[in-house]
Amino acid sequence: MSLLVAQDLHKSFGKTHALEGAGLTIRAGEIVAVMGPSGSGKSTLLHCIAGILPPDSGVVRYGDRELTSMSDRERSELRRTDFGFVFQFGQLVPELTCLENVALPLRLSGMKRRAAERAARDWMAKLEVDGVADQRPGETSGGQGQRVAIARALVTEPKVVFADEPTGALDSLNGERVMHLLTSAARETGAAVVLVTHEARVAAYSDREVVVRDGKARDVEFVR
Amino acid sequence: MAIGHALLGLLEGGPRHGYDLKRAYDERFGQHRPLAYGQVYSTLSRLLKNGLVAEAGVEAGDGPERRRYAITDAGVTDVERWLGTPEKPEPYLQNTLYSKVVLALLSGRSATDVLDVQRSAHLGTMRELTRRKADGDLADQLICDFALFHLEADLRWLELTAARLDKLAAEVGK
Ligand SMILES: Nc1ncnc2c1ncn2[C@@H]1O[C@H](COP(=O)(O)OP(=O)(O)O)[C@@H](O)[C@H]1O
Numbered sequence A: 001m002s003l004l005v006a007q008d009l010h011k012s013f014g015k016t017h018a019l020e021g022a023g024l025t026i027r028a029g030e031i032v033a034v035m036g037p038s039g040s041g042k043s044t045l046l047h048c049i050a051g052i053l054p055p056d057s058g059v060v061r062y063g064d065r066e067l068t069s070m071s072d073r074e075r076s077e078l079r080r081t082d083f084g085f086v087f088q089f090g091q092l093v094p095e096l097t098c099l100e101n102v103a104l105p106l107r108l109s110g111m112k113r114r115a116a117e118r119a120a121r122d123w124m125a126k127l128e129v130d131g132v133a134d135q136r137p138g139e140t141s142g143g144q145g146q147r148v149a150i151a152r153a154l155v156t157e158p159k160v161v162f163a164d165e166p167t168g169a170l171d172s173l174n175g176e177r178v179m180h181l182l183t184s185a186a187r188e189t190g191a192a193v194v195l196v197t198h199e200a201r202v203a204a205y206s207d208r209e210v211v212v213r214d215g216k217a218r219d220v221e222f223v224r
Numbered sequence B: 001m002a003i004g005h006a007l008l009g010l011l012e013g014g015p016r017h018g019y020d021l022k023r024a025y026d027e028r029f030g031q032h033r034p035l036a037y038g039q040v041y042s043t044l045s046r047l048l049k050n051g052l053v054a055e056a057g058v059e060a061g062d063g064p065e066r067r068r069y070a071i072t073d074a075g076v077t078d079v080e081r082w083l084g085t086p087e088k089p090e091p092y093l094q095n096t097l098y099s100k101v102v103l104a105l106l107s108g109r110s111a112t113d114v115l116d117v118q119r120s121a122h123l124g125t126m127r128e129l130t131r132r133k134a135d136g137d138l139a140d141q142l143i144c145d146f147a148l149f150h151l152e153a154d155l156r157w158l159e160l161t162a163a164r165l166d167k168l169a170a171e172v173g174k
């Protein structure tokens, strides 16, 4: 069943045509790698399908709703309830402890502090970072910070996790660990993952790949 | 992998029967390709002829499986030399792939398709290795990682070539 469908997306930044007719389909629970050379439009595509950036033209559908015709408010509400995000650098709030960071999305949805922190602790344990719960992000290693960020992305049990070069700042060993934990956690909760990466070893954790070349996405079905 | 050297190396741990050697080999190195008995015995007879192993007792009964083999001093020296000599860094696939790309361009077919199909196959194998790694022990992980890094290197070449196809097409067309 297709969960997220993008068709004929165009997006320009001044004279730069970042997307020129890109499209893709994400089914519930699948892990899709978005690959392609640097500057090919991967991040722009991700931002457009995740409702962060409105495309100049084209349609993005999520279930039976059309992202591209929602108001900013509706879109940010949808992002909060249904989507999770992981970027190259954790983007954790430096003043909060790691536990508070992971609990934050639940608190923003109105959950009581104790319940939110209990759920946050469970997710931190799954990602093997419960040891840094009381530390601030600045006191953790890069690999730990990314795993905290993944716990934060998954704590709301989103339907789709958008990950843009989640291992880009990590060494091979930490990158592997992050990918292993991210994909196993996503499979456990049934979340789909849109994984932007230019690294094949990272893409190898996906079920199939989509290649972006010159602002166009080319869907490659992987036959197992 | 040089089976002879692997068997010699295993014999450094002590004399063994051929069957025993096969089992030890399969356990350590034969994940994908277990040795055939015939291979074991033909390799052993070659090693015997070259003085790298010697017979170390025969049990009652007959058949090659009764015979025990031990490594000789010459065998040990041979293992040492083998371990000290680097493998030839072989550009094994590039020749074939390069030929395919050039032929596609020459014949007016899509070289991008050739590269895409190859990339997809490479990634498919990498997925399988990644899955096997998740279920395996440390030895499996290291063996899979070795293959993964090599496939990744091929893929980087595929990407780079894809980015240079226009230039290559111009050169090939000359
Ligand atoms: N906010 C922006 N302002 C101007 N140009 C941008 C912006 N974001 C992306 N671009 C340009 O759009 C193109 C695609 O960028 P991007 O989607 O980030 O590619 P990728 O993630 O594949 O490296 C690039 O040429 C990039 O410079």
Ligand SMILES: [Mg+2]
Binding pocket: A042, A043, A044, A164
């Ligand atoms: Mg990017």
